[in-house]
Amino acid sequence: MGRGEFKRRKTWRHTPKESSASRNSARLGARPLVPLFMSFDSNTNHTDAISLVAFCQQWPFAALTSLAARAQLQAARLHDLASKSNGALRVIKYREDVVELLEKRRDNQKMVGGFLGIEGAHALDGDFSNVDRLYEYGFRVIGPSHFFDNELAGSAHGVERYGLTEFGKKCIRRMEELGIFVDLAHASQAVISDVLAMATRPVVVTHGGVQGFCNTSRTLSDDQLRAIAKTGGVVGIAYFEHCTCGQTVNEIALSIKYAIDLIGAKHVALGSDYDGSVVVPFDTTQLIQLTDALLKLNISKEDIRLVMGESTIQLLRDYLPSRIPGAVRV
Ligand SMILES: [Zn+2]
Known part of the structure; x- marks a missing residue:
C-alpha cells in the first residue's frame, strides 16, 4: 500500500479481497475509508478513494455519508455471497462455527471459512453504540486505526501518531467484552503500547512483520512480539516488501522463522495481505512454495502446521464468542 508497492514488478499481483489467509480460513477486511495517494509516511482523511467507488457503483445513500453504513453494506455483501455459495463459504462468527467448518471440511476440502475484519475503527463514525452494531453485522476483528489518525487512535502512517484516546479505550474495552479481537496492524507505536497495557484478551496483528529481520514502520520490535504472545x-x-524487506518467498520464510524462534509457532500465522493493492510473490494456490522454503530452513512440520493455519484456528476456536450465552473458554 506504499508508493513503492504500486510499481509494476514481475511478481504476482493479487486481486481477491482476502487480507490474510491460510488453507481453510481467511480474514476478509472491510475498509470504510482509504485516503487517495496514501503512503506509509503520513496521511490524513481529507481524501477518500472509497467514496469514488461508492459513487460509481451507486451504493445506497447512507453508505455515501456514513462509514458505519459502509461497513454494514460490506458485511451484508459477504453474508449474501456465503448464502449463495451452496455451503462453499461459511462466515465464521462463533467458536462453534470453527468446529463445524473443520468437521465439514473432512468431507469437502473446498469449503472455506471467512471472518470479518475492519481496518480502522473510524467505521464507528465516532458513535460508541456502533461497536455493538459492528458486532451484530458479524465483525470479529477490528484495527483501531488504518492509514490515518482517527478519533480512537493514532496510526503508524498518520500525522500525529498519538496513542488511544479516552473514546478509544472505551471502545477497546467494549470490543473485548463482546469478543472482537483488537488488531494492531497499522497502529501507532503509542497505540500498540496502550492496547497491550490494557488488554485482557489475546491481541492480534493480522498482517505485519518483525523488526529483527526487517525494520520498518509496519514491523514489530522483539518486545512488542513478546508482549503480544503474552x-x-x-x-x-505479511508477504509484501514493507513487511519483509524483500520480494521473494525466502524473505517471508525468514521473517516467519525469526518470529517462531522468538515467540513460538503457536503465536505466528500467515498474514498475506491479498488486498489487491500490494505486490506479493505468490498466490495462495502456490502456498507450497512457502512450505518448501520453511522446510529448507529446518522448521519442524509441527511448527509449519501451526503457522499455516492451526495457530489461527486455535485462537478462533478458543476466543471467539460462543453461540451459547455465558459459555466460558473451551
Ligand atoms: Zn492493512
Whole structure:
C-alpha cells in the first residue's frame, strides 16, 4: 500500500479481497475509508478513494455519508455471497462455527471459512453504540486505526501518531467484552503500547512483520512480539516488501522463522495481505512454495502446521464468542 508497492514488478499481483489467509480460513477486511495517494509516511482523511467507488457503483445513500453504513453494506455483501455459495463459504462468527467448518471440511476440502475484519475503527463514525452494531453485522476483528489518525487512535502512517484516546479505550474495552479481537496492524507505536497495557484478551496483528529481520514502520520490535504472545495473541507475517524487506518467498520464510524462534509457532500465522493493492510473490494456490522454503530452513512440520493455519484456528476456536450465552473458554 506504499508508493513503492504500486510499481509494476514481475511478481504476482493479487486481486481477491482476502487480507490474510491460510488453507481453510481467511480474514476478509472491510475498509470504510482509504485516503487517495496514501503512503506509509503520513496521511490524513481529507481524501477518500472509497467514496469514488461508492459513487460509481451507486451504493445506497447512507453508505455515501456514513462509514458505519459502509461497513454494514460490506458485511451484508459477504453474508449474501456465503448464502449463495451452496455451503462453499461459511462466515465464521462463533467458536462453534470453527468446529463445524473443520468437521465439514473432512468431507469437502473446498469449503472455506471467512471472518470479518475492519481496518480502522473510524467505521464507528465516532458513535460508541456502533461497536455493538459492528458486532451484530458479524465483525470479529477490528484495527483501531488504518492509514490515518482517527478519533480512537493514532496510526503508524498518520500525522500525529498519538496513542488511544479516552473514546478509544472505551471502545477497546467494549470490543473485548463482546469478543472482537483488537488488531494492531497499522497502529501507532503509542497505540500498540496502550492496547497491550490494557488488554485482557489475546491481541492480534493480522498482517505485519518483525523488526529483527526487517525494520520498518509496519514491523514489530522483539518486545512488542513478546508482549503480544503474552496476551495469547497471534502475529500474521505479511508477504509484501514493507513487511519483509524483500520480494521473494525466502524473505517471508525468514521473517516467519525469526518470529517462531522468538515467540513460538503457536503465536505466528500467515498474514498475506491479498488486498489487491500490494505486490506479493505468490498466490495462495502456490502456498507450497512457502512450505518448501520453511522446510529448507529446518522448521519442524509441527511448527509449519501451526503457522499455516492451526495457530489461527486455535485462537478462533478458543476466543471467539460462543453461540451459547455465558459459555466460558473451551
Ligand atoms: Zn492493512
